[in-house]
Amino acid sequence: xxxxxxxxxxxxxxxxxxxxxxxxxxxxxxxxxxxxxxxxxxxxxxxxxxxxxxxxxxxxxxxxxxxxxxxxxxxxxxxxxxxxxxxxxxxxxxxxxxxxxxxxxxxxxxxxxxxxxxxxxxxxxxxxxxxxxxxxxxxxxxxxxxxxxxxxxxxxxxxxxxxxxxxxxxxxxxxxxxxxxxxxxxxxxxxxxxxxxxxxxxxxxxxxxxxxxxxxxxxxxxxxxxxxxxxxxxxxxxxxxxxxxxxxxxxxxxxxxxxxxxxxxxxxxxxxxxxxxxxxxxxxxxxxxxxxxxxxxxxxxxxxxxxxxxxxxxxxxxxxxxxxxxxxxxxxxxxxxxxxxxxxxxxxxxxxxxxxxxxxxxxxxxxxxxxxxxxxxxxxxxxxxxxxxxxxxxxxxxxxx
Amino acid sequence: xxxxxxxxxxxxxxxxxxxxxxxxxxxxxxxxxxxxxxxxxxxxxxxxxxxxxxxxxxxxxxxxxxxxxxxxxxxxxxxxxxxxxxxxxxxxxxxxxxxxxxxxxxxxxxxxxxxxxxxxxxxxxxxxxxxxxxxxxxxxxxxxxxxxxxxxxxxxxxxxxxxxxxxxxxxxxxxxxxxxxxxxxxxxxxxxxxxxxxxxxxxxxxxxxxxxxxxxxxxxxxxxxxxxxxxxxxxxxxxxxxxxxxxxxxxxxxxxxxxxxxxxxxxxxxxxxxxxxxxxxxxxxxxxxxxxxxxxxxxxxxxxxxxxxxxxxxxxxxxxxxxxxxxxxxxxxxxxxxxxxxxxxxxxxxxxxxxxxxxxxxxxxxxxx
Numbered sequence: 001x002x003x004x005x006x007x008x009x010x011x012x013x014x015x016x017x018x019x020x021x022x023x024x025x026x027x028x029x030x031x032x033x034x035x036x037x038x039x040x041x042x043x044x045x046x047x048x049x050x051x052x053x054x055x056x057x058x059x060x061x062x063x064x065x066x067x068x069x070x071x072x073x074x075x076x077x078x079x080x081x082x083x084x085x086x087x088x089x090x091x092x093x094x095x096x097x098x099x100x101x102x103x104x105x106x107x108x109x110x111x112x113x114x115x116x117x118x119x120x121x122x123x124x125x126x127x128x129x130x131x132x133x134x135x136x137x138x139x140x141x142x143x144x145x146x147x148x149x150x151x152x153x154x155x156x157x158x159x160x161x162x163x164x165x166x167x168x169x170x171x172x173x174x175x176x177x178x179x180x181x182x183x184x185x186x187x188x189x190x191x192x193x194x195x196x197x198x199x200x201x202x203x204x205x206x207x208x209x210x211x212x213x214x215x216x217x218x219x220x221x222x223x224x225x226x227x228x229x230x231x232x233x234x235x236x237x238x239x240x241x242x243x244x245x246x247x248x249x250x251x252x253x254x255x256x257x258x259x260x261x262x263x264x265x266x267x268x269x270x271x272x273x274x275x276x277x278x279x280x281x282x283x284x285x286x287x288x289x290x291x292x293x294x295x296x297x298x299x300x301x302x303x304x305x306x307x308x309x310x311x312x313x314x315x316x317x318x319x320x321x322x323x324x325x326x327x328x329x330x331x332x333x334x335x336x337x338x339x340x341x342x343x344x345x346x347x348x349x350x351x352x353x354x355x356x357x358x359x360x361x362x363x364x365x366x367x368x369x370x371x372x373x374x375x376x377x378x379x380x381x382x383x384x385x386x387x388x389x390x391x392x393x394x395x396x397x398x399x400x401x
Numbered sequence: 402x403x404x405x406x407x408x409x410x411x412x413x414x415x416x417x418x419x420x421x422x423x424x425x426x427x428x429x430x431x432x433x434x435x436x437x438x439x440x441x442x443x444x445x446x447x448x449x450x451x452x453x454x455x456x457x458x459x460x461x462x463x464x465x466x467x468x469x470x471x472x473x474x475x476x477x478x479x480x481x482x483x484x485x486x487x488x489x490x491x492x493x494x495x496x497x498x499x500x501x502x503x504x505x506x507x508x509x510x511x512x513x514x515x516x517x518x519x520x521x522x523x524x525x526x527x528x529x530x531x532x533x534x535x536x537x538x539x540x541x542x543x544x545x546x547x548x549x550x551x552x553x554x555x556x557x558x559x560x561x562x563x564x565x566x567x568x569x570x571x572x573x574x575x576x577x578x579x580x581x582x583x584x585x586x587x588x589x590x591x592x593x594x595x596x597x598x599x600x601x602x603x604x605x606x607x608x609x610x611x612x613x614x615x616x617x618x619x620x621x622x623x624x625x626x627x628x629x630x631x632x633x634x635x636x637x638x639x640x641x642x643x644x645x646x647x648x649x650x651x652x653x654x655x656x657x658x659x660x661x662x663x664x665x666x667x668x669x670x671x672x673x674x675x676x677x678x679x680x681x682x683x684x685x686x687x688x689x690x691x692x693x694x695x696x697x698x699x700x701x702x703x704x705x706x707x708x709x710x711x712x713x714x715x716x717x718x719x720x721x722x723x724x725x726x727x728x729x730x731x732x733x734x735x736x737x738x739x740x741x742x743x744x745x746x747x748x749x750x751x752x753x754x755x756x757x758x759x760x761x762x763x764x765x766x767x768x769x770x
Contacts, residue, residue, distance in 0.1 A: 156431040
């Protein structure tokens with residue numbers, strides 16, 4: 001046994017790792033370290049957990065690595081799935097149908113954000129198709145960061161509700177825009193066969209799967225009495241099933257679970273289903289997701305691409321912030337709350353990482369410098385954007401004083 | 402020295418405190434600031450819409466009315482404005498004296514200096530005061546009449562409590578009370594009933610003494626069941642839960658006016674011992690509603706419903722508009738059938754098994770024409 005327990009020495013211990021040990025390590029390391037960072041740096045939990053992931057990951061202490069994450073990928077997928085499902089449950093379709101101005105705001109903010117990011121990338125010399133693809137990837141706001149902040153700050157109010165609805169919508173729009181971009185790209189080889197429609201089919205099919213799962217959940221939920229302890233296992237079981245089917249049929253899991261949450265709420269006329277967020281397991285999901293993201297982020301990318309990454313973040317931030325501030329009155333908000341809404345929407349969704357990976361396979365031009373820029377922007381936002389969300393929810397008065 | 406602004410006798414006005422709920426699980430939500438943002442954007446509607454002590458509450462009030470039909474029309478127009486704004490914000494609005502399952506620690510004080518002061522002074526009582534009442538104003542010709550009518554109204558407070566009772570559930574449980582709301586009011590040191598003063602001069606002497614002790618600064622500091630409101634020139638009945646419908650709110654106002662009209666037509670001193678049984682009768686009304694037992698000044702007893710019906714017979718001749726008479730007849734039906742709002746809320750809970758659903762249905766009741 002080595003005399004001192006340096007990170008390198010830790011790895012020579014040859015601890016017989018298994019997925020549960022890995023999961024426990026991620027959770028406990030993230031929890032204790034995150035708590036420490038929150039106290040020292042006074043940052044929100046999302047930032048603290050990501051920083052802790054970075055610290056424990058290969059870039060620093062190397063106590064957790066990507067192989068270990070691969071072992072616990074199942075749990076990470078479940079955590080992400082439950083969080084997206086939870087976002088879906090916060091979405092009120094009837095309100096969206098009534099309040100057309102909110103729908104219009106969603107389209108406009110996506111358009112402004114996408115145009116700002118694409119414009120910046122074009123200015124940086126990226127080719128138009130790659131810029132469009134990257135812009136679609138950058139559209140989505142992180143449901144996890146927003147939901148966790150809402151939960152931690154016990155935020156209630158219009159900025160919160162509108163941010164959650166716009167986030168759900170821009171995740172769907174990002175998935176659709178990305179699928180359309182890929183479809184256009186894949187059409188170039190011109191094999192004429194149906195597969196070029198595959199990206200779009202993956203999104204639409206996922207939506208259909210999610211709606212069916214949500215309907216099943218609502219139907220089963222109505223057969224349980226209010227407060228029945230089987231409600232939570234029912235939600236969990238259907239979410240896991242949906243995730244499994246989405247993976248099996250290579251459909252977009254995010255879209256499927258979002259649609260599942262939305263449909264479960266819309267079709268649950270008796271509103272008999274439990275709120276998933278009240279379950280203590282919710283905290284575990286956030287913790288696992290943020291720490292694992294921190295571990296998987298490559299901070300070295302930042303060294304190569306910090307300047308274009310900052311430019312990309314600036315364009316994305318300005319596009320979204322200006323658009324939503326300008327639309328404040330349309331959204332029944334004061335200018336201040338409009339700006340707060342823009343700020344609350346800044347975290348970049350983990351969807352970006354998945355889409356970037358997918359895009360790199362089909363479109364190698366997205367690899368290299370552009371991917372590094374995207375990853376760097378993602379990394380910076382993963383650390384900084386939760387601070388913005390916290391500030392936004394406090395400025396708007398939505399956060400509990 | 403408080404100046405009593407004279408007003409046209411027997412004119413009416415009401416204030417209704419309403420619940421603001423989310424449309425997810427129908428819990429009380431922080432919606433007053435956002436609603437007020439929209440209210441301020443438009444020219445002020447007739448009447449008034451203003452925030453209350455916590456963010457899950459909003460208050461509407463009417464102007465001065467001579468008959469209840471016009472009052473109902475005005476309330477309906479304010480409701481339409483408020484519902485339109487609430488709909489944009491995806492909020493629900495409903496009556497009811499208490500939200501069935503809100504938790505008082507979750508309630509946030511509305512950011513206004515007076516409410517902050519109340520919160521600092523009363524601590525958790527301020528958050529617990531997230532209960533919803535109807536206040537009825539009746540115009541009085543002068544302060545002396547206001548004081549005398551307040552005293553004479555005392556034996557009828559159980560009527561108003563029982564007829565308006567709509568807070569059977571509190572903090573997620575069936576309280577067994579018809580009106581649990583008044584139990585929250587009782588905790589305030591200046592709650593209860595106005596002292597036995599004979600006229601406005603005596604009232605002023607009492608007020609000056611209390612102000613001299615530093616106990617009160619203004620009339621707003623008295624949380625009495627009925628109090629004179631010198632700046633409006635009215636007496637203000639404060640014991641009613643906010644009913645589930647506008648119609649019931651207007652019926653209660655009509656009853657107050659008919660009683661005052663009777664007092665005006667047949668002036669006499671209050672019963673000497675009437676305050677001995679006030680607290681007991683009040684409790685009976687809160688706990689059992691119209692089925693409660695009322696001890697009368699002569700020592701006899703009867704159910705509150707019986708006493709309501711007998712009193713309605715007495716005051717019906719003083720209802721000088723068809724709308725007024727119809728309102729009193731409708732209240733008589735409630736007393737006869739003993740099927741007030743608290744009864745309706747319990748029925749919905751039994752049928753649906755969920756307090757969220759009860760609030761959703763209460764929102765539908767409130768929005769119904």
